[in-house]
Amino acid sequence: MRRRGPLTLLSMILVASLVAGLAAAETVYVGATTAKLRSGKTSLDPAVAELKFGEALEVLRKEGGWLEVRTAAAVRGWIFANKTTPSKPAGGGDFLAKLGKSMRRTEASEVTASAGARGLDKVSEGYAQRVGISQQDRDAVDRMTAYRLTDQEVEDFLRDGGLGEYAK
Amino acid sequence: MPNERLNGIISLLLASALLGFLSGCAELQQVAESAARQSGNEQLARAIHGGGTLISGLLPIGxxxxxxxxxxxALQVVARYGGLFEQPDLTRYVNLVGRAVAxxxxxxxxxxxxxxxxxxxxxAFAAPAGYVFLTRGLLGQVRNEAELAAVVGHEIAHVSQKHILEVIQRSKQVAGVTEAGLxxxxxxxxxxxxxxDAAVKKLLDEGLDQDKETQADALGDVFAARVGYDPTAYLALLNRLRALKGDDKAFFKTHPNFSARIKAVQNVIEAQGLKPTGVLASERFARSSKRL
Incomplete structure (x- = not known):
């Protein structure tokens, strides 16, 4: 076990990455946390579907900065190309990082990519106390961590500035 | 398409099998370690433990x-750089530009x-897990939103490329530490x-390796351009800073000199075919930063 473990592990990682790479051909993935599938290739065209982060899309054609795609549910429409990525986004921790965690003996509670809506965690609070970070500075990082803008606020900001899919 | 679906299924099965195998491996290892310890062979127990430690120490930070x-x-950055500049409207604006680029x-x-x-x-600094800081002094040199987007993009690139985490990962290996979490x-x-301490020293005192800074310049400008900002805006900012401080004593004391950075960004604009869009959003920037 001791001698064969690491070698077997490495070879299996290689095989898994290779197969995953082959499977990604001709497909793009939603790389933005908010993305709309539209009936035409402008931001003025009505949305036909709200897409989820990481969702796979089959590319049918490319025009300008837009892609015509088909979803797994066979919905066809246009997406702003910059909202897609060629490989499946990994989430907060990538595959190897998750693997590393599974190998460790001591586990903390599970978190998702959306975690962070709270302020400082216990580790950084403990660290701040040990090294004597002032309460004012702790509160500042706590507020910074908890600060949130809604997706709608960001969308309005892009529209107002003629940015992203609202570019003129 | 059917072939791709088949590949997808095979990929999923293999990945599941791999994860199952590895968690099984970790459990087996714990059992073996415990058995060795109970039988009085502490040396063997430690060797088995070491095998797992070696593997998990080499795997990326979650x-x-x-x-x-x-x-x-982030706590150290705030403590060493005078705390936060509390101006809610400006903080919101910087967060909006940051989110748009991110x-x-x-x-x-x-x-x-x-x-x-x-x-x-x-x-400007970036800490892992998406903490980005700009000084009031830097914002005072920025003239429009497109420049701000590129600066923010540079810091986001440090996070997306996990530059600081690499420093931590190296320290962990040197120290034989396998876990940095809770x-x-x-x-x-x-x-x-x-x-x-080691990461803060590298970030604030020594600076990251110059190739990481060059990569962050390039990626940051690409990210800003993807949003629609004019990619040449960043060149204007770098030129302004060079005129202000010169190459010998760069304001960003931890970064490559401005001339090298300007040339590298010009190369990226050309190589990536980034087109000047003329989108600078100067008025919105002026409106939002008037309380600076």
């Missing part, structure tokens, strides 16, 4: 650990946090502090 590390570094970066699925440091120096920090507060 997001949960990254958040603890990022927050601890949406198009190579790691858009984590939360990014942007804040202004109440410091006159011209500087459980580890609670049990070994001094060792956790050691990891953070």
């Amino acid at each position: 997001y949960e650990e990254e958040q603890s590390i990022g927050q601890a570094i 949406l198009t970066c190579d790691r858009p699925d984590i939360a990014y946090h942007f804040a202004i440091l109440n410091h006159d120096s011209i500087n 459980a580890y920090a609670n049990q070994n507060p001094e060792a956790f502090k050691g990891l953070i």
